[in-house]
Amino acid sequence: MNVDALLETIPPLAVYVIVGAVIGLESLGIPLPGEIALVSAALLASRHTLDINPVAVGAAAAIGAIVGDTIGYSIGRRFGMSLFERLGRRFPKHFGPGHVALAKQLFTRWGVWAVFFGRFIALLRIFAGPLAGALKMPYARFLAANATGALCWAGGTTAVVYFLGLAAERWLSRFSWIALIVAVLVGIGATLLLRERTGRLIADLEDEHDWDTLRRD
Template sequence: MDISSLLQALPPEVIYAVVGLVVGVESLGIPLPGETTLIGAALISVHPHAPIATLWVGIAAFVGAVLGDSIGYTVGRRMGPSLFTKLGRRFPRHLSPDHIAYAEHLVSRYGMGAVFGGRFVALLRIVAGPLAGSLRMHYPRFFAANAIGAAAWAGGITLLVATLGKVAHEYVAGATWGLLAIAIVGGIALSHYVGKSFQRRVADFTRERAEAATARP
């Protein structure tokens, strides 16, 4: 079976559901490749024989992000700090106490701005909802920042990737699939770079906090 036949055999609902589910579960506090899944689906959608529409890929990611963050907010509000203790034990590499402390600092200081901007940063994308709930952020404010951030993130990535995929496919037959591989690798590399940068910020924050605690009489 060739790629075109394989694509035609896949139910569109399954692909949309996978995009929404992965993005949504990531927003609950579980480290999953939500962004990479969205990039892959957006590229698949521009293939001539794709069974899915680019618009609905973006909508699926948007809905998954909003619902996932809202559920995460509710869980964080009910469980409080104990949620992050449990998540830290389960995912120590991504959600250590230092990571959570820095993310909590950002949400406490920037509020809606952290929720909006957090959609574009892997760690904050994972914990913004639960943290906002744990910190008792007013839900209408959280929902507004969450929805706007989800729309900008899902819509922006979908539009950019689909546009690049269409342009490439017009000039090179089958280029969409090459771009899919490149986009996935590039997404992983970019995520790694952003992760390293974020790790440095976490380390700086942790060091400054320790120094401040030591300096207190």
Template sequence: MHIAQWIAAIPPLAVYVTIGLIVMIESLGIPIPGEIALVSATLLTIHPSSAVEWEYIAIAASAGAIIGDSIGYSIGRKGGKPLFEWLGRKFPKHFGPSHVATAERAFAKWGMWTVFFGRFIALLRIFAGPLAGALHMRYPKFLIANALGGIVWATGTTALIHYVGEVAEKWLSGFAWVGLGVALIAGVCVSLYVKHRAGKAMAAPAEEEPAELR
């Protein structure tokens, strides 16, 4: 099947629901590649044969991020620190003591903004909700940072990939797969740069008094 026919056959609703669920599951604290799925889905929007629209992908991802983080917050609030100790024993690669310590330092230094910036950093993205709950951050503060982070991350990522890909598609219209590949590489490079800058600031040891989380 030609790529144009394959893309045209994908039901847009299925794409939106799938992306929303993947992002929500990742935001719960389960380490799955939500950002890769978001980028991949957005790449579909640059092809003329696709009925998938990047605006709806952004809405679905935003909703998934906000809902998933809120559920993760509730889980962390109920489970507390013992939950992370148990996860560290079961999944040391993702929830080891060093990872938890890094996330806690970020919360101590930045408070609610850790939730906002954490949406752009893979490690903090899975920790933000549950750890905010475990540290008893006040929910109104958490919700504001959670909503802002989810919307900015989802909308910024999808808009960037879509418009960069659109330009690439015009220049490489005769090579559909090449156009998609160029868009993916450009999007990943920008995403990695943003993560590097944000991660460098957030992972630095706290030099100030812990921010008030309550």
């Protein structure tokens, strides 16, 4: 069985459910690859041999993001900042003091805009709901920023990837894989650069946190 035949056996409904579930759990505060799930589904939708609707993909992603962030907000409001202290002890790579400090700093400075733009940033995508709740952001303001951010992120990402997939399919029928490989490498390089800069900010904030702890002791 070749790849195309294997892909054709995947029910479209399963794709929508997986996209919504993965993004919903990520928005809840669980570090899952929501963006990868969305991009993969949008690429599948761009294949003319598959019956996957790109609008349904975007809708599933938006619904998952809104529902997951709302549940995360409720949990954060219920348990407060102590929730992140417990998570930091158990999952230091994702909820360490530097991660929390950076997210909190962005929230303090930008307010609801941090919720909106947080949908486009991996770190804030995990923290947005729980942290907004822990910081007692009014729910109406949170919901407005959360919903508009989710719609823009899900709809925009799906549309861009879908049309790029259509263009790539036409290109690859006439040209080699070289252009696609170069584009992928550029995308990976940009992602790694952003991750490295974020990691540096987190490390600096963790150093500040450790120094403050030593001074208090």
